[in-house]
Amino acid sequence: MARRWTLAIVTATCGVVVLVAQLRAGLPVVGGVEFLIFLVLALLLSPWAFPRSVGAAMAQRASAADGQPIVYWRPGCRYCLHLRFSLGRLARRAHWVDIWHDPAGAAAVRAITGGNETVPTVVLGGQAVVNPDRAWLRERLRPS
Structure with a gap:
């Protein structure tokens, strides 16, 4: 079961890492937009897209x-x-x-x-x- 979600979870986790990095750099809007992009990609890579x-x-x-x-x-x-x-x-x-x-x-x-x-x-x-x-x-x- 976890195998089905691995790619989506990794993608969402990358989004969180990018968000934290952008927040530390003082760019919350850029971080938020990039995070949303990663979440959309995670959704597309998940079983929920089917x-x-x-x-x-x-x-x-x-x-x-x-x-x-x-x-x-x-x-x-x-x-x-x-x-x-x-x-x-x-x-x-x-x-x-x-x-x-x-x-x-x-x-x-x-x-x-x-x-x-x-x-x-x-x-x-x-x-x-x-x-x-x-x-x-x-x-x-x-x-x-």
Whole structure:
């Protein structure tokens, strides 16, 4: 669980260090702005930037029932973050599996990618796509 938050915590801690340094230098406004920038980055690198993750088994059952894709991801992955924000509200329609939180999800990705944990990996209708084209995924998430 802590592994999921490591990058966000380190980023926020760096923000605190920068804030203290700027306060000691007599620059509270600069320190405050820089601290806010670090907090925004920490939020983007945290699991909170993504829709609620489910386990791989639950995602597979749900995907079989509703036909929506499964997106395997991990916190701190810039490609996952880029994919997530390019999807906008449509991201909520997919089933998101955090491979750092779910060992079965990590195993599923390794099986797809030949032993690597390359994310984002999307599975839809038995077809797996590693680092998918955002337009392709958006099209599949749009309501019919």
